[in-house]
Amino acid sequence: MTMLWLSIGTLLLIALWFLSLPLRRARAIHDWQQRFEADDHAEAQNLAVYERRLSALKSARDRGEIDVARFEEGRHELDRNLLEDTEAHRRMPLRRPLSGRLMIPLVITAVMAASMIGYRWLGADGDLALHAAQQDVLNTPGASMKTLVGRLEEEAGTQPDNPKVWSLLFPLYQKIGQPGQAIDALERLIELEGRRVDLLAQLAQIKFFVAGRSLTDEVHALIDEILDKDPREPTALGILGVEAFDDGRYEQAINYWRRALAGFEDSASAEAIRKGIAVAEQRLEQSANEAGLVVD
Template structure:
């Protein structure tokens, strides 16, 4: 496809240049030049006639000057075809250059490997179109072979290394994928996404265990970007496997806040959080909150809802926060210590709390005019199986 586009553009550019050159050159300028020379010659001849009549020169001088003017006139006329011939030669040289330059460019294009990049790009486009078809396997194989070949000449190309590593991961070739990611992170060690993907591949390559390589890459990714989704997911898995369920819940809750709640990834995170809560049993105090919107009020389905608990008649700083959308209503959420604010107090540290559900008109957790809100009465955190029902029924 890209070759067709390049050929078309070259042809189009060539037509703009060649067309004026192939047109027969107009002779208007040459004829005008001849006429101008003749007029000038006649004026000069008239002046010589006057000077001869006035006695300003003799007959011999007159004849010599007339002969000189005739010679100059003939010389000017003979120069015109020479200029036309020079222009013709220049045109053909330009045409030859126009033909040779694209050929030379295409030759260099092949030698430098850019044509291979174009083929890889075409295969990637084909794969997007045919991802769910029978042709996908063949396209993927061709793409993988092309990328591997490109990396033989350019082993430090991070872009192709990551592409190859991801394809190997899709194929279940975890050891090869991990090794390819390792090559990439050596070249770009400050890329949080790359470190997180390497940690994931190393985890699978070790039989779904956190090897030293996976642990190291995960810690590096979190240090570079504490909110990296892949890293947070892996951190939750590692904590769950080691029995640290609170860290697992906290990690997955943080990841959940950054993605749309109706995506498959969000559903997986929610399921993981529920499993972690089941494992914890009653060891972590929690508060189950049912939230609904009063029928007389309306809000856009995409508006954000913050459900949070705060100290009763105390600090307005939330102890635990859940983020939802109006489209989720009515719904039930569970607030616990895993949903605490960074460096904030824990829900379990409070004696009595108030639960607030607020539909934000600005997207911010801070209240503003136009927000819709509902709140509970004071709730004692010392009770087991604590639950609250909130109806969002007033406008701020």
């Protein structure tokens, strides 16, 4: 966390250095502009050209090459051109080099305020605090998983709208044997993240096992919602397979588990499903054999 603020401070200092650059260069630019304007003889050159053309016009009149009307027309044209050239080259008086110096601290203050406010609203300040809490526990000798849960609960109290807090808490509650708290944390996460299929599937799974592997009305409603959104969701299909297996409906359990097998990405879950299918097939074969013996 300290390194982050040091990095932010360093970047701000660099930004402030660039922002103050125009002010620090203002004197040199002002002096250069003054020298340029002092050495600029464009107006004198325009006036000299005007005088030469007017003189040529007068000579043409005196020699009788043009009449008075054409002379006056030509002179008015020269006057208009000179006036336009003079207006085009007219310059505003130079301001003092430090005339805008008050804008620099105002801009610097605005940049710093916008950076801090923007980071508070759009940055990951809460996530950094959460990470710092985790690292503090992990670096504490003898710290247990319950210690980590306690620290995360403190973060949940200070930033209850951060979904990452609850996504960390609910699996930890499961690991320390607190399924009720796991359900509460997961339901809070669903409130924040929306009714995502993966979250609903985990909620259905926890409630299913809390109910003693029973397909209660609440669990059944969750599974219906999940499969309506994703008919191939593996966790929901796995739950239905477990319920069918416990009820002795082995063929149905095998069907659910085979459909679920295609959706599991981790090898451990897939291997557990394969073992369940193998056991269900053995039970199904055993049931068939026993039925054959009874008929005989």
